[in-house]
Structure formats: C-alpha cells, structure tokens
Amino acid sequence: MDSKPKLINGNSHSDQRGILFYNNDFDASLIKRIYIIENHNLEFKRGWQGHKVEQRWFSAVSGKFKIQLIKIDNWEKPSVDLEVFTYLIDSEKLNVVHVPKGYVSSIQSLELNSKLLVMADYLMGETKDEYRYDIEYFKI
Template identity: 30%
Template sequence: MKGAFTIEGSSFVDQRGEIKFFNSFDMSKVVRFYEITPSSTDVVRAWQGHSFEKKWFYCHSGSFVINIVNITDHNSPATEVDPKRFELNADNPFILEVPGGNATGFKAGLPHSKLMVFSNFTLEESAKDDIRFPIETWKATW
C-alpha cells in the first residue's frame, strides 16, 4: 500500500474532564472536513478512491474498521490484493492518513460511532478525482 500511516494522539485527564490532542497533526493542507455517522453497524461504505486527494480519518465516537487498498489500475484493479486493515477507536486517539492512489472502505463497530474526515481537496476537486469500485472488488475483514 502506498504510504498510509497513523498520527498518534494523546489525552490528558484531570478533575475538569478529558482533552484529546494531536500536536503533530499539521492541518495546513486541510481545506475541508466532514463527519460520517452510519445508520447502523451493518453498513459498509466501500470502495471509494482518489488518485491525488489525501484524507485523514479520526474516530471521535465509538469505533470503526477502515480497510485500504492501493489502486494500481483504475480500469482493471488488482483484485487479489489484501486490504490493509486499521481499527480506529475513540478511546485510543490517532489519525489515519491516507494519500492519493488508495481506495478506502469502512464500517462502524459500535452504534452511534462518528468518523471525522479531513481532506486537502475542495468538494469540486474531490468530485473530479473520485473513483468508485463495487464492494465485491476486494475481500476485506470488517
């Protein structure tokens, strides 16, 4: 897979509550963000890819499984590739960075889970770079 990695977060707890922070996350390239709340833990959203757009994923409520595959050929992707699986959990703060050239799919592990997605592309730029594949294209463990 092409360059996906995690950015570790941390937390601080005292009598006033908890703060989760990501001091090493450089947000200077982020131009928009959105939140995804699946309707149930049975829903799998897969596969969406981008040639150039970079995304960062952060689970701030519940948990998610995110699978990632490198897109080698948009017209005839290699289907024998095993997706790389990441588990995001609100209790273990980290951000998953996924560069362009990859497709992602994800599924909530708990009810009411929420996933923040940050992007370095505007909505218009992202739409021009969007690549979709049927869920059956790759076998993933959700």
C-alpha cells in the same frame, strides 16, 4: 515516491477539570475541507471509494471504526487481490489515519452512533477525482 497509509497516534490527558484529547504529531496544514460520516448500522461497509490525487485523514470523534485501505494498481480495472491495510480506531484517543493519494477505503462502524471525522486536501468540486468499486470487488 509512493506514500503508505499510516496511523498518527494521539493521546488523552485527564485531571480534575476533565479530559483533553490531543494529537501533537498531526499536521493539519493541508486540510481544506471536513465532514463527518455516520453509518446507519454495524453491518454496512461504506466502500470501496478513493482518489488518485486527493488525500484523506480519518479520526473517530465518537465510537469505533474499522478502516480498510487498498493501493490501486490500475484505476480502470484494479487487481482483485491487492494488499489490504486495516486500522481500528476509536474515540478514546485522537488517532488519525492518513490515506495518501492512490488508495480506496472501506469504512465500517463497530459501535452504534459512531461518527468519523473526514478531512480532505481539496475543496468540493476542485478536482474530478472520485473512484468507486463494489464492496465485493476485492478479495479480502
């Protein structure tokens, strides 16, 4: 069964004490590693990079991001016109984009100083499962 990417919606609650950001529908039990991406400028697109085996989850901890995902049909020479899934996420809610195994991603900051939390289900070096393609490879 192929899994498709999905947005797991979070929310926020505000009262006299401040703001609470939460995502009660996100199951973090598979997470083994986390890191944060901060692009240097708004024009830069970090991509296309992905994994046959590993999954990723993305959440904006500050700012806004455009996340594009493509399911790879052939890892040695993918088709250039594959379907693109696009998500716009920001730090106003604790939304999480789930990237199943078999996808590559392109990540672009939409505001300066944006930070993207990345969660992975494998530890660094646990698998050799990283694939990269030129940012202009796919016809978007």
